[in-house]
Amino acid sequence: MKNLSETEKMSRRRFTKYVGGAIAVAAVAAAGYGAYEMTKPQPTATVTPTQIVTTTQPATTVAPPPAAVSLRGMTTSDPNFYLWDKDTPITPGGLLNEYAKKTGTTVALERLDWGTLYEKSRLELQSQSPTYDYMCYDAYVRGSYLPNNWFMSWEELESKTGLPMDFAGMTQKIVRDCGTYEGKIMGVPSGSFFSPYFIYRRSLFEDPKLKDEFEKKFRHPLSPPNSWQEVTELSEFFTREISGKQWYGISLLMAPDSSSDEFYFRWLNMGGGKGGRHASMYITDENYEPLINNDIGVEALKNIVEIFQNKWCAPGGTEVAWVDITSNYFAGDVAMGYMWSCAWPGVDDPAVSKAAGDNGFHTLPLAPDGVNCHSSLMMAINRFGRHPEETYKFLQWLLSPEQDKRMALIGNNPIRTSTFQDPEVQANPMNANLWKMAQLPSVPQPDLPEFGEMNYEFSLEIQNAALGKKKVEQALDDTEAKWREILKKAGRL
């Protein structure tokens, strides 16, 4: 050995080092792949008839007490999921604890922020991990979850366990549009978020001096808006100093991914998507040609740009996101707001909202041809989970009429017609308003997996228009071009 030259020693050592490393890597990879193959569960090929069990079927006899089962679920950290274990007089100890006491099955709930949830849940499902028994998915990403066959059919579990879910009693629009895929129900709503609705400071709208001034200026009485043009007027009017405090008319969603929502509300309400594909939120037609670049689209975008450029909205530039809409409104110096209904429960709580007790609710201004948009965070059962039947039993209990009503009383949006029509629930003006909107025509968010990317690109173009970098028509043209590119890449065009 000692007779080798220096360079040969060095290269030999180098060689050993790298070969050793490569072997270590290969060993890990092989071990990982082997274990992965072995632990991958065999897909069960059960095909049950997709009959929806009617509500008149009597409950089956109680099964013998199950062995202590532990369930785990993953959802967003939206306010409604915190109601599941909130300790209130109506739900003492929290609903999850109640279920554990009742049946011995403990349920854990992981609440993650929106971005992390989708990152993590996709990785989990893609690798067929059994860690999570149930998950939630936002209706607008259903296009990237449902076709992958990751979730179990709810009807299948219903007939297996014999416990009726009463799908017919739920808000049908949402079950049908956001939860059904190829005839099977894969997702069930956790709360019906029918559409953003208007919330406004009653005291401002009822103030006689302001009413006078408004009527003189705009030549019609001060009232919650019945058209988007009125929204602009109200935004202009209420951006002023009142009693020494600077008020803003409205908060405008302008952040990436969010600004497009401002557009969709207006465009859909104004009837801009007439003739479009229902499951695509009318943004494309049946042949996937983009539809947003029409006259109404231009009008809608101009409406946004006008409010933004005149600064008739709360500051925050092009970064105002959903969270800022609520923060601003709760801070008490914004006159109006519109948000998905799941976000408002705290608005009448004096501990967190300066607008508490002073709120009125109103539907978004719908033109004769117009529609709203409905959505929900849908609950789904992991096909690769260890206890699909136990998971079904738990969710069947949680989303049953009794529990739905209790959750509605502590702030959730009801998911069942019976709950909506219950006088106690109706007593809350938010729920009453939500029920009103349920009767109005609406479309679901798109089921296209590409929608995330399309939406992102569109929101950036809206920002360009608002910042004056492009004319409104140009921004819409560019968006249409980008959408065509994305849809072509996806093979739809």
Added chain:
Amino acid sequence: MNLAALLVTVWFIFPIVWEFLSSVKPPIEVTANPPVFFFPPTLESWNTLLFEKGGALYLVNSVIVALGSTALSLALGAPTAYGLSRFTFRGRESLAMDFLSFRMFPPIVIVIPLFIVFQALAIKNTYFGLILGHTAFNIPFTIWLLRGFFMEVPLEIEQASLVDGCSRMGFFWRMLLPMSAPGLAASIVFSFILSWNEFMFASVMSSQETRTLPVFSASLLEHYVADWGQFAAACTLSVIPVFILVLFTQRYMIKGLTYGAIKG
């Protein structure tokens, strides 16, 4: 001169102090405009954060993972640093450089493949998996740091002990380590902090039970609603242990930071 130093101090510490103040404000006043400077302090945000939202558990998790990865990276890194500093073998310098280059990995490269492997090995949502990952991030820095310290110890001491009949590993255990206690302290502190602060790996590899503070803090910024008071409390919570650690070990930390720089 002192004034300048004071200004610099204020500049660096102000954000943290403000967050602390915000965390003891009544939640509704946190977003008040103009800001509220005098207010009745309340522990409401802290209470909700620690007990209703499980902040106390996540704090404990962060401590466990940080301590675990510090111990492991020290156990693996100290011998390596010894090997790289005291022995002469061909390819030593390039090996040292290779270790440093591991620091250049963008974390996103690591996330997806390790997710699949960790799951297959069933260590995914466990403390061990997190510790393993964090150790891998910590080791390059630990080695670099300790190597600098070890090279400081004069060669004569080692040669003398070898002459006296001590084995090389014996020297390592009984003399080198105690002599480089400041270096070890510095490396422990930095490993702890690096693991305490790690976000991307923990966000994917942890479940509810093993979630760490940074992931929890980010999750407070919900999609629709954010409680800014709890936010501030979470920020302060993350800073307090680190602050205490720094307070007691700042001398070693500075030495550690600069040893590598000076002796290079």
Added chain:
Amino acid sequence: MPPFLRRFFSDKLGPLLTAPSWAMLMAISIYPLIYCVYLSFNDWNLLKAYIPPVFAGVENYLHLVQDPLFLNTVQVSLTFSGLAVSIEIGLGIAVGVLFSSEHVKFGKVLRTVLLLPMVVTPVIIGLTWKTLLNQKWGIVNYFLSQVGIEGVEWYTSPFLALPTMVLIDVWQWTPFVALVVFATLLSMPREPFEAAAIDGASRLRIFRHITLPMLRGSIALAVLIRLIDTLREFDKIYVLTRGGPGRATDVMSIFAYRTAFYHGYVSYAAATSIVLFIIVIALCTVLLGRLTPKQ
């Protein structure tokens, strides 16, 4: 132990000591890298997982090179790094020299304060500054309005967003440079300074001709470390702007993350990450070669 084995262990003790770390890093760092390279040669969409991956050759890389979004990302990253590192070095030297002067009591408190920004979680730093710089109710804008500057759009304006990120990074890491400078100055021999003072040289000349050359090695290392870290920046920008407004703060890590997890193009993101990695290594190799003092 048989004698030849004993001799093996004693001969090769050095490399053997490095073996466990080496193996672990290989497994946990190199394996993912290889997998990432493998991914980048395929075409796999995470949002359409029902379509299995398809081999795509170098298509991802070819697309990368002419993708204006990616080129924008590279530009943003390099701008961010360049600005941040240069300001940190400049300010860091100033602060380090300031604290090493005899007039300043660089005691425990000052040291702790200086160390604090570096050790706080980057996610927390991002969240903290998000509230501090909020246009509507942030405290910084309040102070500014008291002196007449109204409603600064820190991270919400396409023009100010990247400078704001640079500002936060400077806040976080200037202490690192300052401490390195400070420690180096402390360990330097006093004679050259005393001699120059006796000779009547001005403070500025002393600084330029004596201090700076002595600091050269440590500054070089600080530049290297800061460069590596700023090019990989993710946490702060993720919680503050996620790459917005528009694409003003869309650095390479954020771009890769969004492409992979929000848009689903995992292979493309893998290619992006590999390119990022190559850029980092290239820059560092160049810098190391030019700045390493000879052993």
